[in-house]
Amino acid sequence: MRALAMSDVAALAGVSHQTVSRVVNGHPNVAPHTRERVERAIAELGYRPNASARALVAGSTRTLGLVTVKINQYGPAQTMLGLEKAARAAGYSLTVSILDDATAAAMRAAVDTFVAQRVDGILALSTYDDAAAALATLDPPVPLVAVQVGGGEDRPAVGVDQETGARLAVRHLLALGHRTVHHVAGPADSQEARGRMAGWRSELESAGAPVPEVVLRGDWTPSSGYLAGKALAARIRGGEEVTAIFAANDQMALGLLAALHEGGIRVPEDVSVVGFDDLPEAPYFTPPLTTVRQDFAELGRRGVQLVLSRMRGEDQHPEPVAPALLVRSSTGPAPGRA
Amino acid sequence: MRALAMSDVAALAGVSHQTVSRVVNGHPNVAPHTRERVERAIAELGYRPNASARALVAGSTRTLGLVTVKINQYGPAQTMLGLEKAARAAGYSLTVSILDDATAAAMRAAVDTFVAQRVDGILALSTYDDAAAALATLDPPVPLVAVQVGGGEDRPAVGVDQETGARLAVRHLLALGHRTVHHVAGPADSQEARGRMAGWRSELESAGAPVPEVVLRGDWTPSSGYLAGKALAARIRGGEEVTAIFAANDQMALGLLAALHEGGIRVPEDVSVVGFDDLPEAPYFTPPLTTVRQDFAELGRRGVQLVLSRMRGEDQHPEPVAPALLVRSSTGPAPGRA
DNA sequence: CCGGACGCTGTTAGCGCTAACATCGACGCA
DNA sequence: TGCGTCGATGTTAGCGCTAACAGCGTCCGG
Numbered sequence: 001m002r003a004l005a006m007s008d009v010a011a012l013a014g015v016s017h018q019t020v021s022r023v024v025n026g027h028p029n030v031a032p033h034t035r036e037r038v039e040r041a042i043a044e045l046g047y048r049p050n051a052s053a054r055a056l057v058a059g060s061t062r063t064l065g066l067v068t069v070k071i072n073q074y075g076p077a078q079t080m081l082g083l084e085k086a087a088r089a090a091g092y093s094l095t096v097s098i099l100d101d102a103t104a105a106a107m108r109a110a111v112d113t114f115v116a117q118r119v120d121g122i123l124a125l126s127t128y129d130d131a132a133a134a135l136a137t138l139d140p141p142v143p144l145v146a147v148q149v150g151g152g153e154d155r156p157a158v159g160v161d162q163e164t165g166a167r168l169a170v171r172h173l174l175a176l177g178h179r180t181v182h183h184v185a186g187p188a189d190s191q192e193a194r195g196r197m198a199g200w201r202s203e204l205e206s207a208g209a210p211v212p213e214v215v216l217r218g219d220w221t222p223s224s225g226y227l228a229g230k231a232l233a234a235r236i237r238g239g240e241e242v243t244a245i246f247a248a249n250d251q252m253a254l255g256l257l258a259a260l261h262e263g264g265i266r267v268p269e270d271v272s273v274v275g276f277d278d279l280p281e282a283p284y285f286t287p288p289l290t291t292v293r294q295d296f297a298e299l300g301r302r303g304v305q306l307v308l309s310r311m312r313g314e315d316q317h318p319e320p321v322a323p324a325l326l327v328r329s330s331t332g333p334a335p336g337r338a
Numbered sequence: 339m340r341a342l343a344m345s346d347v348a349a350l351a352g353v354s355h356q357t358v359s360r361v362v363n364g365h366p367n368v369a370p371h372t373r374e375r376v377e378r379a380i381a382e383l384g385y386r387p388n389a390s391a392r393a394l395v396a397g398s399t400r401t402l403g404l405v406t407v408k409i410n411q412y413g414p415a416q417t418m419l420g421l422e423k424a425a426r427a428a429g430y431s432l433t434v435s436i437l438d439d440a441t442a443a444a445m446r447a448a449v450d451t452f453v454a455q456r457v458d459g460i461l462a463l464s465t466y467d468d469a470a471a472a473l474a475t476l477d478p479p480v481p482l483v484a485v486q487v488g489g490g491e492d493r494p495a496v497g498v499d500q501e502t503g504a505r506l507a508v509r510h511l512l513a514l515g516h517r518t519v520h521h522v523a524g525p526a527d528s529q530e531a532r533g534r535m536a537g538w539r540s541e542l543e544s545a546g547a548p549v550p551e552v553v554l555r556g557d558w559t560p561s562s563g564y565l566a567g568k569a570l571a572a573r574i575r576g577g578e579e580v581t582a583i584f585a586a587n588d589q590m591a592l593g594l595l596a597a598l599h600e601g602g603i604r605v606p607e608d609v610s611v612v613g614f615d616d617l618p619e620a621p622y623f624t625p626p627l628t629t630v631r632q633d634f635a636e637l638g639r640r641g642v643q644l645v646l647s648r649m650r651g652e653d654q655h656p657e658p659v660a661p662a663l664l665v666r667s668s669t670g671p672a673p674g675r676a
Numbered sequence: 677c678c679g680g681a682c683g684c685t686g687t688t689a690g691c692g693c694t695a696a697c698a699t700c701g702a703c704g705c706a
Numbered sequence: 707t708g709c710g711t712c713g714a715t716g717t718t719a720g721c722g723c724t725a726a727c728a729g730c731g732t733c734c735g736g
Contacts, residue, residue, distance in 0.1 A: 003456075003692095005691090005692055007692080015715075016716050016717080017692085017693080018693095018715075018716065018717080019714085029712095030715085049693075050691090052455075052691090054692080055693095056388070056390045056694095058693085058721090059721080061390065071419060081410070095401070095431050096422060097432075098423065113431065115386045116387055117390075222619050223621070255622045257622075258626075280559065283561070284560040284561070284564060288596075341722095344722065353686090354687080356685075356686065356687080356724080357684090363724085366683095367685090390721090392722080394721095394722080
């Protein structure tokens, strides 16, 4: 049983396969009643043109490839949604490859598969240095754009402006009268984490506030935030002045909150906490979390827009997406200053 | 500038394109030194075989399509990861289509695109009735398996056993001495939500416990759980006996926890709460949440296994995946019974 | 020393489609 | 009326690949 082909439709409609092709592709110069006969035949047989054959002759699959790493985090997952939606809106399909870790070999294999599939463009989503390094060694014959990771030299990229986001958080805390802001950072090998840390530091510096040691470099998980919270609680009980904490993401902020709560430290009365990401759960943390929101849908849109423009040979350099601060109840005036 | 083809490699290696094909596909009967020459030429040019051309002649793209709806929830997102991983492990690529809503038209369009792309099999992931209904109207020329949604009549499907999961939760609560268990349900049009509700009810019935009215049919969001919690807190203050609550997912349990906390009701001293899903955040809720865990990786594996077996023409009917109860600190003995 | 088998390689056809060119009839204008 | 034009349709080639078959040299057994 051979699959349905254009010639089957042609036979049923009593025309040549080329006429069917013209109807399918909406060419002009087809007599209305011929077009109608062909359309009826298509509907009757349930015919769908074979994309492989089309791709073979057209040299384009109208497909984009997405490689991504460690997508269990909220941010990457949302970005992926945004990318898929934007791709589909532009008439492209998305083929995904979700890697466990960003080794150069795994990246290379994924990109290789995409190249073999003749995707029209490739999107790489990750914030880890490993991924960035692996990307740098790659030179696929189609445009490759990095999402949420500065691609290095001349690799085109889109991202959210982490530094600005962090500055927003710190500025908010300083405005509330806190003398300084402690930071629970993300992993050292994440560009995103470093961006947030850089923003935190530079905002403190430009406000003339002291820059404390980073409390802990977590791994984005609630559990590492919990560890940081335990350490911080001990220091506070030891008399150290810690009144404001900026956690590099909401999940760590959650762990932090739990540890602080256990340690009998009240948020926001004793300590203010800000996160980053705006998880759907964040408004229901105890207390509801002040955080920085990233617009992942917009990021996805720009990512797709950038590959498409590269495919057209344009040399566009999009602006980073601006994040926004959402103030809820986990932040308040510095103690003794209300 | 034409893209690299097999003939370019053949020319460089001084052989026919068919010999290149044999090398690429690992056929025997190629002289070792010829093979080596060809391999060198491939490496030198960075040649990758054109999957479209292969698919055209072989009739198989080694690609699976995944349609899914409302993937912002943790469960579906994790399942998708599991599916991608399992597909890649089996040597298949995954093309995804993430719909905003499960209208029949959108589903049909997505499946149509997959058929045009000549995917070898299709996976449909959703728990909503809309999606199930839309699926029922579809009859693609390749196997279509439903994941996490009973496909109806003869549509092959894999899923987690929601009912058993719910019974686990209820049994745990009853064993702690609670007279009965209240339920904060998920949306009425979700099969998953109904499965959890059915398990809750039947476990209560078989234990001879009274079956209270469902507190509220939420929409999986923390915010709907919060509403339920507000209502419940009011009823408790009004003197009603509510000591154990089973929320249909962790996010709603989180909202519930927040509302209970605000209402001055202690968990687990006054009320025990169980969720469903085991979010990464769940151990860090206040208090850490007892919940039911679903093994999404396993679900993904079975889903892929099922399509593949269908593609081979087998008629396999896999068992549902068994969930497991994780006891943390949000559940305790019924008040006055410690 | 010859014929058949076998191992290696090349040639050919065809997968389903689109672009380019060919054909054919109708119509308008001189 | 004749010819050019144009619109509708058909025919052909070729995209890059694999399967099937053909050719050709080598080696072994009788």
